[in-house]
Structures are given as C-alpha cells and as structure tokens.
Amino acid sequence: MxxxxxxxxxxxxxxxxxxxxxxxxxxxxxxxxxxxxxxxxxxxxxxxxxxxxxxxxxxxxxxxxxxxxTTNLTRFFRNQGHWETFRHAVIPDLVERKRAQGVRSLLVWSAGCSTGEEPYTIAMVLSEHLPPGFSFLVVGSDISLSSLLVAKEGFYTDARVEGVPEHYLAKYFEKKENGYRVRDELRTRVQFDYHNLKHQSDLRDVDVVFCRNVLIYFDEAAQKATIQGLWNVMAPYSYLFIGHSESLFGMNTGFEFVKTEWGTVYRKNVTQ
Missing domain, CATH: 1.10.155.10 (Chemotaxis receptor methyltransferase CheR, N-terminal domain)
Known part of the structure; x- marks a missing residue:
C-alpha cells in the first residue's frame, strides 16, 4: 500500500x-x-x-x-566532452567577440549548481585558458540551501575530488585533513546565491550558461519556461550547455545547435 x-x-x-x-x-x-x-x-x-x-x-x-x-548529483569535470568544447570552441569564440567589442570580461552562470563542483570547474578552466588581461565571474545558483552552504565553504572529501586532474588539484586546492579546500584565489571569483529557476533571474548579459541535468526534472511547460528565462538573461551569441540526455529539439527557442569535434552546445542566435 x-x-x-x-x-x-x-x-x-x-x-x-x-x-x-x-x-x-x-x-x-x-x-x-x-x-x-x-x-x-x-x-x-x-x-x-x-x-x-x-x-x-x-x-x-x-x-x-x-x-x-532536489536531487544533488554532481562531480568535478562531469562530462569531459563539455569541458573540451568549452575550452577549445566556446572560450576562443567569446574572447574574439569580446576583443572586437573592447571588453575583457566574461560572466558565466551555473544554474542548478548543487554543491559547487561545476562552478569551481568552470572557474578553473577559465583561469587556465583565458588570455592575459581577461577577467571573469562565475555565478552558481541552486534551490537547495544546504547544497549552497557546502558550495560556499568549498571543502570536498578525498573521494569528491576524484577526477580532478593532478595539476588542477595542486594549483587550485589546499590539502586538509580528510579532503581538500578550494583556494581563496579561486573562491573569490565564484559567487553563490539561492535561485528558483521557476522565477526570472536578475542576471543580465550572461556569456555562458551551464544548466545541465536540470530540465529532466521538469515537464514540457516548465522546460519551455526555464529555457525562455535563460534566453532572457543571456548576451547575444552566448552559449548554453544542457545535459547529454536533454534536448531543445521541438522547442521554438532561437538557440542554434552547435556540434564540435569534442561535444555539442547551443548558441543564442539573435538573428532569429
């Protein structure tokens, strides 16, 4: 029963x-x-x-x-194809566009960031691969306050940092008893805040949105509303990463599907 x-x-x-x-x-x-x-x-x-x-x-x-x-399943460098796409395709394209505009900064939103592994991964990759003179801010948001407390603290057990490349671990983490803590130099470039994706975000001109493995928990109407909410805060020609099991197929969104040799991503096409 x-x-x-x-x-x-x-x-x-x-x-x-x-x-x-x-x-x-x-x-x-x-x-x-x-x-x-x-x-x-x-x-x-x-x-x-x-x-x-x-x-x-x-x-x-x-x-x-x-x-x-809320289901809080995440890990550092989850889905390597996305990180290779971010590194080799997205960052170079955004840097070129920003230079043409005379801008030297990027804003990235990790929506549904859980305990923080994704936004810290984003920050590490940007730190490694943005050219000199460029700055960035990563904003992580979630509906789970307990997850956000873990993310803000930036401490992860030995098991939780499995998958982090050795040079990243040495450069961006401090070894502590029973685990590692994200170094302050990286933590200051990541902000965390409570946000319910059912509501519109206050962010504007976001260059990249990671909203991975979130849409699978929504029905079609909520998915469409969420995607529209993301579109509203994204800058022209910005990029959207969603989960491998998720798709915008059949939605009239204006995002264009971009396939690279490393993985796939969506780009906000302002001509549509």
Missing part, C-alpha cells in the same frame, strides 16, 4: 510543481514519498496529512521541503 493516498500524492506533487517546476509522476513517486517521510521524521510529525497542512502554509518549511526533494 502506498504511503500517500492518491489525493495526498496529487496535493504534494502539485505543491512541488507550482513552487519549483519539478514534476513528479507515478514513475518517481517513491522518491517524493521518501522525501515526505524524511521531513516527518525530522519535524516529529506523525501523519503526512498533518505535514501537508504545515508545508502548504509555511514558506520556510516549503523551502526546506524543496531542498530535500
């Missing part, structure tokens, strides 16, 4: 969807039910009916609930 009645499951999934755009169906119902159980134990509440009354009437508890609902 299901932990949540059909009526209560519908209420919880509607609450989550309206607050975040994250869509739960029968396929991933068990995940939602397990997260409700977690909050019942944490809050000392005996029934899901009672918890629904609380979470639907308290903004603070809703934020906590969305935090535990």
């Amino acid at each position: 299901a932990f949540l009645s059909e009526d209560l499951f519908e209420k919880f999934r509607t609450l989550v969807y309206e607050a975040s755009g994250i869509s739960f169906t029968e396929t991933n119902r068990a995940v939602l039910e397990s997260r409700v159980k977690d909050r019942l134990r944490t809050r000392g509440i005996s029934t899901p009916e009672e918890y629904y009354r609380e979470v639907s009437s308290s903004e603070e508890e809703l934020r906590e609930f969305l935090d535990v609902v």
Whole structure:
C-alpha cells in the first residue's frame, strides 16, 4: 500500500510543481514519498496529512521541503566532452567577440549548481585558458540551501575530488585533513546565491550558461519556461550547455545547435 493516498500524492506533487517546476509522476513517486517521510521524521510529525497542512502554509518549511526533494548529483569535470568544447570552441569564440567589442570580461552562470563542483570547474578552466588581461565571474545558483552552504565553504572529501586532474588539484586546492579546500584565489571569483529557476533571474548579459541535468526534472511547460528565462538573461551569441540526455529539439527557442569535434552546445542566435 502506498504511503500517500492518491489525493495526498496529487496535493504534494502539485505543491512541488507550482513552487519549483519539478514534476513528479507515478514513475518517481517513491522518491517524493521518501522525501515526505524524511521531513516527518525530522519535524516529529506523525501523519503526512498533518505535514501537508504545515508545508502548504509555511514558506520556510516549503523551502526546506524543496531542498530535500532536489536531487544533488554532481562531480568535478562531469562530462569531459563539455569541458573540451568549452575550452577549445566556446572560450576562443567569446574572447574574439569580446576583443572586437573592447571588453575583457566574461560572466558565466551555473544554474542548478548543487554543491559547487561545476562552478569551481568552470572557474578553473577559465583561469587556465583565458588570455592575459581577461577577467571573469562565475555565478552558481541552486534551490537547495544546504547544497549552497557546502558550495560556499568549498571543502570536498578525498573521494569528491576524484577526477580532478593532478595539476588542477595542486594549483587550485589546499590539502586538509580528510579532503581538500578550494583556494581563496579561486573562491573569490565564484559567487553563490539561492535561485528558483521557476522565477526570472536578475542576471543580465550572461556569456555562458551551464544548466545541465536540470530540465529532466521538469515537464514540457516548465522546460519551455526555464529555457525562455535563460534566453532572457543571456548576451547575444552566448552559449548554453544542457545535459547529454536533454534536448531543445521541438522547442521554438532561437538557440542554434552547435556540434564540435569534442561535444555539442547551443548558441543564442539573435538573428532569429
């Protein structure tokens, strides 16, 4: 017998969807039910009916609930093809365009950054491959406050830094007991902030957006709204990275699909 009645499951999934755009169906119902159980134990509440009354009437508890609902799977240098594309195709193109405009800075947004591995990877690659005289800022955002606290601290266990090339590890991390901490020189170039992708970001003229493995949790309507929100903050001829299992196929977005020898990316085509 299901932990949540059909009526209560519908209420919880509607609450989550309206607050975040994250869509739960029968396929991933068990995940939602397990997260409700977690909050019942944490809050000392005996029934899901009672918890629904609380979470639907308290903004603070809703934020906590969305935090535990969010799946925070990430790692440094995840999907090597994307990083090779970023290094060999995206950065050179942006540098050339910026020089033509007399600009020497880049703004990159890691949307759905989880515990920070992706934005720190972005910062390391930019530090290594931007030409002298160029500066950058990486903004990482997420709906999970607990993940953002980890990201801001910048400390990762030995297991979490597996996959970081040795020269990056030596240059950008300090060895600590049981792990590594991102050096201050890199941390100052990465900012973290809470952001719900259901709402419009205050960022403007973003040169590159990484929004990987986020759209898979949204239904079609929420996906389209999210992509439009990203488009609105991106600069002309900027780039969008999404997950390998995600696609903009069939969406009327204005983004053009760019295939490189290392991987694929989307570019904001302002002529459309």
